[in-house]
Amino acid sequence: MSSSPAEAGSRRLYEYEPFQDGRSIRILTLHPAQSQEEPLRGDLSTEPLDGPAPAPEIDFEAVSYVWGSRKRVQQLNCGDGWLLPVTQSIYDALQRLRLPDRPRRLWADQVCINQEDVEERGQQVNLMNNVYRSARQVLVWLGRDKEGKAKDAVKMVEHLQEVFANEEAREEFRKAHSDNLHLQDMAPWKPFAKLAMLPWFNRIWIVQEIGTKTPATLFWGDAEVSWDALSAVVAVLNERYHHLRARFAVMTPNIRYLHRRFVEPEEDPRDRVFAFLGHFSLYKDSTPPGLRELVANYQRSVEDVYCDVAMRGLEGAESLIMLSATHYGGEISRSRQNSILTNADGAMPSALSFKLNSLPSWVPDWRQRAHHLFGSPDTPHRAAGDTKPQLSIDRSALTLNITGKHMDTIKLVSWVIRGDSFHVRAQREDATHPMVALWQRICRQRSPMHLSATSPTGRHYPTGEPPFLALAQCLTNAGIGMTRAREHSTIPDSEHLANATAYLGRTARRLDPMVSDEIRDLGRDGGGDAFKWSHEASLISRHRRLGLSAQGYFVLGPDSMEPGDTVVVLYGGTAPTVSLGKYGSFPSNLLLERPYHITYEVQDKREGETFSRLRVVPGTELNADALIDTTAEDEAANATPDAEPANQESDDINEAMIAAAVGEELALVDEEVAEGGVVTRKTFDEHARQTLTTEEIEELKRKGAGAGKEIVAKLLLRHTAIDQKTAYSLAKYKLLKEKKYVRRFTVLPLDVAMMAQWMLEDKDASKILEMRQESLALVGCWADVHFGGRPVEGVTTPHGGRWLAVDDTGGLLVAAMAERMGILYRDEDEPKQEDDQTEEAPTEETAAEEANGAEDTVSTTRPSRKRPHKDDLSLHYALTNSITLIHANSQPNLSLLRYFGFDASDPSPHEPYHPLFTNLLPISWLQTLSPQDDPTYAEQPDEVPLEELMAWKTNRRGNYHRKRRRWARTQQIVDGTRAGGFSGLAVASTMEPISILRNALPLLAGGSPVAIYSPTMESLAQLADCFSIGRRGAWVSSPPPEAEGKSLAELVYWQGSTEFPINPTLMVGVAVQTSRAKRWQVLPGRTHPMMMGKGGAEGYLFTGWRAIPAEGRISARGKFQKRRM
Structure with missing residues (x-):
């Protein structure tokens, strides 16, 4: 071993010697040991790896394992007293794989790669697939068997392998685990379920380690099983026994769909790409050549790597499967920016620079799990026929330009x-x-x-x-x-x-x-x-929606699909894609996930493109002061000697802009300064100086006219007094013309006021009772709607701020109230629940879980996709800061709330919940006035003993729990509403106001405000008359015969008579008012309101406060002296 030790305290730490070429690897020769207690010893040697197959003298086995904790708490003795710190996971693996009688030649990345050398790590990653293909065998270490389930799990695999190989036994197994699944015992499946949940099956790197033809053996504790046997069993379970897997929580998709994994607990997100380098699929003829040339480089950023992979996968590709991988859940997809927009110079705006999770919309984020791929290579879909992708990518601006054909428009969409x-x-x-x-x-x-x-x-x-x-x-x-x-x-x-x-x-x-x-x-x-x-x-x-197109076709689209979206077939695509409808002449999906309050300019179509691009308009072009400050500076920076201007049109405009030279002070040429400093102003008719006629402007519009810029340029050139304008006056004049003729728009976030204006001016105003922004604001103010406070710990009854509402505006009034209370919008900082299954994860409740507390559950080390289990009769709704909506039908009409991300028609949405799911309490008038006549409230489901419940079928147990939860929700709303104590009442309804107040007033606390909107005055005037001073005095002096003998508490619920439709003592401070903020137009010599046909009704408001009548007579106390006049 040609390496040198380094002194580190009392230990000598091993130092790696760099590789001399790019085709060598290190091999660990692990020494034998008779006992597991003996320390690990071995030698590292550098050996060549030539081509896809190794030299004949190289013989080794590759180790696959989970890193686990990165702390190196164990050590390997290398050579003569040199120590190599290792993690507990690889230490356990080497201990298990060590032979008792002979050395074992192994390759393990943690030992054989210098993990501290980023350059070496990238170079070795590029060889990793060759390493595993060249190994004699892959040894997979699944981990310790702490619960003693490994041997039982292997026995189950071997048993299933025998069953599936025998036709008669397989048919018997099918009957037992399909029709009679509820009769099967869960205990035998627990070890197998534990095996499928082991962390190793969630690793991305196994696509290289197991995705080759090299045989593999899996080791779990003292048990072992071949990969071929396990994968064969799992293939059958995945294909035919979905509900078996759901019932017994057997997560076999982890094992079966290794090549489709998108989520795994690796530390470096770049490994989600580098793990696929060398995969056999890269060498298919259909694979774009750019992907084969990709090499691992850990010095590049995550975004740079992901964008590079997407561009390599699209350039020269025969299909658009890369775009199919960009479909995520709504929470994920809505948090990403769409970077197809560019500035005029093609650069990304600085305000839109990349963040960690801000990739272009056409780049898959490999850190997230995509849904099922419609356009996977093995599907027979041919929506685009035999066409090839027609696309180009601007690498500097990260812009994808792609060609397709408009096919249809979405008309209706379902719930998610x-x-x-x-x-x-x-x-x-x-x-x-x-x-x-x-x-x-x-x-x-x-x-x-x-x-x-x-x-x-x-x-x-x-x-x-x-x-x-x-x-x-x-x-x-x-x-x-x-x-x-x-x-x-x-x-x-x-x-x-x-x-x-x-x-x-x-x-x-x-x-x-x-x-x-x-x-x-x-x-x-x-x-x-x-x-x-x-x-x-x-x-x-x-996680998708079913839609109906305008031509009558069924469409299964993403959860973000909405009416008005367009169905487009991209050339070379296997499945149609859905984009949002158009704004003017450009697809509005170019705006998705872009920041608000940015102004865009619609440009003319380029040659060979089917859509218009957008340009982000900088702030310097939107303000006359900034425009004059930057014009001269830009001209000087862009001026090049002996160079022809790139855009003559732009030069014409800039030449018309007058800027002061350095050291020169501009005088107002349209002002004459007389002796003594007296200014005499020269005025002229602006219209007389413009020689460009209206007919010529219309002709330019029909021709396109450079997205309006040509019109502005000609207006400047054809203005006979343009040379008499100051720099500021010229900048202001140009800016006014650009606002009029250049196709620009600003995207604003949707709020309640904008929704009301849109419904009034562009949609059906009658659906919101012609309610204007001012009326919405007045209702909220007079009803004193505000944040109702946080729940008090330990209090199980309604408290704090709670408001009653009667809304016949499709949810507009509720939205306005929720906006004031802080519950209309989702909390963007709320953590999203991870969904780490490509295959359908089990969602059927097990018998023990449904029994509310049984302990016979499958142990798991990974987060569950189920909601935290709660008792059926636990509280479901918020106890404070809530809106109780009283409606006349079986379900309330809250269609407008969908624009704010809340679907009232979905009783069981996915987490994280929208705030309105727990803070909006719908209740019908029947449940409010006579709950016993409503079977949902009156018929409480019987409680079934635990022993009997455990013997029921799964579907029957599920129905039992759903009925109990539904009854509990209804009971909480009804009992809380009838208990009263509400903080205010807001009404915008077509119902008779008297009938609403007659039944809603008793539910309000004393002093609570009331605000009722109506597009007409008559009904509110009649209601106000019911609480007039004269009627109240008549009630006190001579009460109606029907009220005699009744207590004040009984008279609160009095249903009225002809003379007294409602108890007049229940409200004070009653008034009817109106307020309309009209738009005004300023013209030379006169100012008047805009004469518009639209804008809603005049709108009237009834206001007052809930009063609590006092018992007995009321008299003033104290000594009062008569004042002298």
């Missing part, structure tokens, strides 16, 4: 489909089946599900196939994953229908009128596989 929406379980009687809901609401089918191509109403799918088949195909990506062993084109439609109907017949309610008899008959007798269809639909559609 949950991962367990299509699991096989019986549907409860009071719930709507997910497929039925999609059939009715998205597919717009009124008749029951049928197998014919035309519905009874005459509607048909555009392709002519049955709509039910199209829906089933769309939800499963054409069922490709169910038939990978056969050519997809040879699979008949009848087989796809059989699988889908088998699932529907097994899970739909027995008497569901939307499921026809022919569907049920085919599902029962067609021989389809319900579990196979369920598995594929769950895998494909989770």
